[in-house]
Amino acid sequence: MRTRRRFKQSKTLSERLxxxxxxxxEEARALAPGRRRELLLRKARQDETAMQIDAWLHSPGLRTPT
Known part of the structure; x- marks a missing residue:
């Protein structure tokens, strides 16, 4: 069985996102309107949403659902 290659991240998840x-x-700004540009903008929005979810999950006011 192969072992997983593991390493410590130098930046937090929020910083990487x-x-x-x-x-x-930035890459989308350089492109003309089209499919590639829309995909990049969608990816940027997904990253920003992931940052918000991560912040919510790590907030001190978070409680378990009842």
Whole structure:
């Protein structure tokens, strides 16, 4: 059985998502309107939504559902 290659992340998940969202938006700005641009903007929005969910999950006011 193969072992998994593991490494520690140097940035937090939120930082990585923010970097990826900014990169996608910057790349989309350079493109003409079209499918590729829309896909990049969608990816940026998904990254931003993931950042909000991560922040919500790590918020101190989060309680277990009852």
């Amino acid at each position: 923010a970097d990826e969202a900014a990169r996608c938006r």
